[in-house]
Amino acid sequence: AQSVTQPDIHITVSEGASLELRCNYSYGATPYLFWYVQSPGQGLQLLLKYFSGDTLVQGIKGFEAEFKRSQSSFNLRKPSVHWSDAAEYFCAVAAGSNDYKLSFGAGTTVTVRA
Amino acid sequence: DAGITQSPRYKITETGRQVTLMCHQTWSHSYMFWYRQDLGHGLRLIYYSAAADITDKGEVPDGYVVSRSKTENFPLTLESATRSQTSVYFCASRGSSLNTEAFFGQGTRLTVV
Numbered sequence A: 001a002q003s004v005t006q007p008d009i010h011i012t013v014s015e016g017a018s019l020e021l022r023c024n025y026s027y028g029a030t031p032y033l034f035w036y037v038q039s040p041g042q043g044l045q046l047l048l049k050y051f052s053g054d055t056l057v058q059g060i061k062g063f064e065a066e067f068k069r070s071q072s073s074f075n076l077r078k079p080s081v082h083w084s085d086a087a088e089y090f091c092a093v094a095a096g097s098n099d100y101k102l103s104f105g106a107g108t109t110v111t112v113r114a
Numbered sequence B: 001d002a003g004i005t006q007s008p009r010y011k012i013t014e015t016g017r018q019v020t021l022m023c024h025q026t027w028s029h030s031y032m033f034w035y036r037q038d039l040g041h042g043l044r045l046i047y048y049s050a051a052a053d054i055t056d057k058g059e060v061p062d063g064y065v066v067s068r069s070k071t072e073n074f075p076l077t078l079e080s081a082t083r084s085q086t087s088v089y090f091c092a093s094r095g096s097s098l099n100t101e102a103f104f105g106q107g108t109r110l111t112v113v
Helices: none
Strands: A003-005 A010-014 A019-021 A024-026 A032-038 A044-050 A056-058 A064-068 A073-078 A087-096 A099-104 A108-113 B004-007 B010-013 B019-025 B031-038 B042-051 B054-057 B064-066 B076-078 B087-094 B108-112
Touching: A003 A087, A003 A099, A010 A019, A019 A108, A024 A073, A032 A064, A032 A073, A044 A056, A044 A064, A044 A073, A073 A087, A099 B031, A099 B042, B004 B087, B010 B019, B019 B031, B019 B087, B019 B108, B042 B064
Parallel strands: A010 A108, B010 B108
Antiparallel strands: A003 A024, A019 A073, A032 A044, A032 A087, A056 A064, A064 A073, A087 A099, A087 A108, B004 B019, B019 B076, B031 B042, B031 B087, B042 B054, B064 B076, B087 B108
16 A cells, blocks of 8 residues: 655744755555645645656646655755745655555645744 | 535534534545544545445544445544544545546534533
């Protein structure tokens, strides 16, 4: 069964600084990968997704993620964070084939300081 | 309105009571999911469904029951609520292609006292 690991529970970053959130997955084949963001008290919103092709994917709000098969990783990045980026971020994986469920990591909470 | 809606948004219930959380989507998505969100655990899958009358257990199904008599509805029932089921519950749906994203409801905050 697929699994997702987000090693960082909490990250604090200064406004204007760069941000990188780590995500590692465990699955034999290439899975379908997603990053979602959850603002306080809200549901989840899709930031970006990867299925195939170019391993660097662009998303909304200036986020990008890079798929690295050799490292089983799908890290999320933003060059310059804004105070509004303070939220919880979830990496998710769908294994494909006959397994259609979507599994999530434990999440990384991002705090942005002025 | 198009989308996925959950009701109620907030619920307080007593230990031992049965409670049902509702989920309705207007896209005719094949797949629907129920997750619970707890601090430190992220989102854990409770049950999921591929179509009407087809449901499967997720990671944490104990104490929950689901049904899916219609494609658009996927209610989650806590048969006898326990304090450990205090959580925020999210319903989600996605289309039949595996490369499609899941759309989430706004969540139901359930407190069992």
